[in-house]
Amino acid sequence: MDGDFSILITTFNRLADLRCTLTSLEKFLKDGVQIIICDDASTDGTSAFVRENYPEIKLLVNPVNKGLIYSRNRLLESTETLYAISLDDDANFLSDEVLQNAASHFANHSKCAVIACKIYWGMQPPPHICTEKETKRVQGFVGCGHIWKMEAWRNIPNYPEWFVFYGEEEFASFQLFKKGWEVNYVPRIVVHHRVEIKDRKNNKDYQQRLRRSIRSGWYLYILFYPWKVIPRRFAYTLWMQFKLKVFVGDLKAATAILQAVLDIVLNFPRLLRNSNRLNMSEFKDFKNLLKSRIYS
Known part of the structure; x- marks a missing residue:
């Protein structure tokens, strides 16, 4: 074995x-x-x-x-x-x-x-x-x-x-x-x-990590989500990033969010080429699964 x-x-x-x-x-x-x-x-x-x-x-x-x-x-x-x-x-x-x-x-x-x-x-x-x-x-x-x-x-x-x-x-x-x-x-x-995890915000690569984290979520929307659900989810996650980070004074987060938006624009053709989109039935089945677990 x-x-x-x-x-x-x-x-x-x-x-x-x-x-x-x-x-x-x-x-x-x-x-x-x-x-x-x-x-x-x-x-x-x-x-x-x-x-x-x-x-x-x-x-x-x-x-x-x-x-x-x-x-x-x-x-x-x-x-x-x-x-x-x-x-x-x-x-x-x-x-x-x-x-x-x-x-x-x-x-x-x-x-x-x-x-x-x-x-x-x-x-x-x-x-x-x-x-x-x-x-x-x-x-x-x-x-x-x-x-x-x-x-x-x-x-x-x-x-x-x-x-x-x-x-x-x-x-x-x-x-x-x-x-x-x-x-x-x-x-x-x-x-x-x-x-x-709590210490990462103080690390010098915090802005870069945040940018990549945000954009990866948006990349996944465009690659796999049904088109009809993408605008609402994109808008909601964008709003939450501003609400939880930028509006409480995290200016690095504001820069990271803008960079992530630019990454979406620059990589949009690549995202379309590599998409493997779920239909609505598959999307519902996937969302009904338990979210990824870490420690419970």
Whole structure:
């Protein structure tokens, strides 16, 4: 069973985080699980560290920075196992028997394309880990901790690299839905994402992240939503961004929103070419699914 899984990690200039993650994964290496890392042109010695300390890891190196989504595509295209575990470089498992639980779930749910893990956000792990057993079909999954059935990955288009950051999981979820695949939330597989969400607003890349987050949502509307529902949803999300951010004094948000609108205009022909629109019946069925779960 161990040979059925690969663990995929993309990283860029976060060697300290990666060290912690790889330490947590050493037991998987000892059991013969292949780990593949894509170093997206780091300048902090990441590749040298991996080669020196983990020669058994398969290392891919981008000669220039290509972005998260490009790197994830490259990792998945390099995977030869039945299943691929995708982890962020600042994430680790909190639960035991990860492979056993994943293999069992895929064996018993033939339409499951992606296992969405239970993910806890925070610098410190939770005081108690509740690994409930009930699984649920959901709309989508989160990038920092999920498990692909590679047969399903090869059945849909690659992640859209022109999104750059944000939205690729939702893109895949829509494509999977159109093909009859499912995303299942499996809370007995628990991931710790070692990041404090509240601190991101103070980071220097806040405006860039917000711009990409907003535009990815609008990209997905144009790619997948029925035309008749797009104007109302676009207007509502635009209003909410102004109401919750700009009108309370977040001027960076105002700039990010305007940049996102411009991105829509510039990429509109590409969005039309790549659309795979749901009809109204499909749209209602998709919206009736539970929203993507993270930690419950």
